[in-house]
Amino acid sequence: MTLTRDEIAARITTLLPGLRHDLDDLIRIESVSADPARAGEVERSAQKVKELLEAEGCTxxxxxxxxHGAPAVIAHKPGPEGAPQVLLYAHHDVQPENDHADWDSAPFEPTERGERLYGRGAADDKAGIIxxxxxxxxxxxxxxxxxxxFIEGEEEVGSETLPALLAAHRDRLRADVIVIADSGNWDIGVPALTTSLRGLVRLDVEVRTLSHAVHSGMWGGLVPDAVMTLARLLATLHDDAGNVAVAGLHAGPAADVEYPEERLRAESGAAPGIEWIGSGSTVERLWTKPAISITGFDAPKVEGASNTLVPAARARISMRIAPGDTAASALAALEEHLRAHVPWGATLTTTVVDTGExxxxxxxxxxxxxxxxxxxxxxxxxxxxxxGVGGSIPFIAEFLETFPEASVLVTGVEDPDTRAHGANEGLHLAxxxxxxxxxxxxxxxLAQR
Incomplete structure (x- = not known):
């Protein structure tokens, strides 16, 4: 039996109250995989997913x-003989909710306001499961x-054991088509298929100029302090226009998609009057060119700072790498740049935090x-x-490598105002x-083809 679009839509309308009830139940489970204290909640989340699938006739x-690996759920339901096999992926773990004061409603209590359902995991990615x-x-x-x-339980902490799970269950997971429900759409009312994602290299860099702090009046003007040294080094990562200045990184063209200025400013949260950095089209800068941000900085606080030269300072560099590059190549290029540009003979130490292809x-x-x-x-x-997506979902590369014969479709429920990972994460219900x-x-x- 082949259902038409209208027949499917009518069935969804009938099923929607029950689906919403199940989504609400999943949101209430605090399956924060980054929090060891809530490991039991991650287990409970996996069990709930298993029960939901079993109730529909799946094994x-x-x-x-x-x-110690996080719990994932594998389930099967056979189709007609000779029909394609389709693997449906989502993840049941969620990001930490952080400060509850930043939320307009309790993060783990699903709350409908206007056109959205709010709650941690409402979109990323418990709606994908539903x-x-x-x-x-x-x-x-x-x-x-x-x-x-395949409903994973550690996507939000880097899918560390995913390669081992894919290898161990390769035959059970093999499919003609893989649908990964962990991305989003271009806009409300405009669907999308995600076809490229940037990779990630995170590196901690420390510079040291002194063995201990010394009086700034006695030694300032002769001995460089670590903060000014590190600031000077970090400034070399971009040219005057804001383009990444690290040699050897790959960049490529992006799809011909218009990103209106007013929408860009609204969605990015840019402060009034801020100018964009870099060159090329908007989507090239967001999707297919490398980007470098400084996401952390260790140095004495202004309040209570002593009048001394700081001996050591540290920063975290977050580098997004373009499709077509590799994490190993990009990491090598970044470390070579830092070694070549560290000023005044300062001691440089780098520590890799993590990478993703x-x-x-x-x-x-x-x-x-x-x-x-x-x-x-x-x-x-x-x-x-x-x-394209400027962020990284490194596990997609694992699926492509493990199942090279499969077609991988990356879809999802998010929209530009979903606020995944942030406060007031919300799912647009329509x-x-x-x-x-x-x-x-x-x-x-897929069956017809």
Whole structure:
């Protein structure tokens, strides 16, 4: 049986209250994988996901790498003989909520205000789980394709054990098409397929100019202090226009997508009058060129600072690397630049925090044709944008490497004002309903192809 777009939409409308109830229950579970004190909540979250999938006729189990790996859920439900096998990915762990005072409502109590449902994980990524669950409920026992579910439990802490899990369960997870529900859409009312993501290199850099602090009046003017030395070194990372000045980093073209100035300012939270840095189109600077930010700085506080030369100072460099580059190559280029530019003979120490590979996806072929058709129908004739993402989802590269024969589709429920990882994370409910329709349509069209 093949369901039409209108038939799927009607079923989603009927199912929506139950799906919202299940989403609310998931949001209430404080599955913060970065907090050891809430490891039990992560376990409870995995168990809840397992029960939801089992209730729809799936065989499901919780798996982990070794004794201390985070719990993931693998589940299966067979489709017709000869039908494509589709792997649906999402993650059930969430980011820390940080200061509750920054939230307009309790972070783990789902709260509907206006067009949005607010709560930690409401969009990233518990709505992704519910999107996959909705497809099960739409089709019941008449699935058009075979389905495998992989719901991870440590995405928000870097997916450290994901490669081991993929290797250990490779045969169970093998699929013709992999749908990763952990990204977003271009705008409210405009769907997207994510086709490129920047990688990440984070490096702590320390400069030392003295063995101990000394009087600034006695030695200032002769001995460089560590703060001014580090500031001078960090300033070499960009040219006067704000382009990254590290030699050897890759950059490439981006899709021809217009990013209006007023929308850019609203979504970025830029202060009034701030000027943009770098050169090239807006989306090139955000998606396909390297970027360097300083996300942390260790030095004495202004309040209570003594009148001495600071002997050592440290900063954290966060470098986003363009698709087409590798983390190893970019790290080597950054460290070489720092060594070559450290001023005044200061002692330089670098420590790698973490790395993640950039991703570029070949968005052609039958699976992508099916996705574009499904999204266009679900959004009432609005075709999806091929979108890049400036942030990093390193685990996508793991899927591409482990299953090179599969078509990988990166989708999601987020929109420009979702505020994932921040206070007041919210899910746009009308857009969520379109996403639910789109995934069920996609499965139908994959079967037809």
């Amino acid at each position: 499901a189990e919780i798996v982990r790498d070794g004794e 999107t996959h669950l909705a497809a099960l409920r739409v089709f019941g026992d008449d699935l058009p394709v075979g389905l495998t579910f 950039a991703t570029s996806i070949d968005a052609t072929g039958p699976a992508y044709d099916a996705a574009r058709e499904a999204f266009t129908e679900a959004w009432d004739g609005v075709a999806p944008v091929d979108m 857009e969520f309903e379109r996403v639910l329709v789109a995934e069920s349509l996609l499965l139908t069209k």
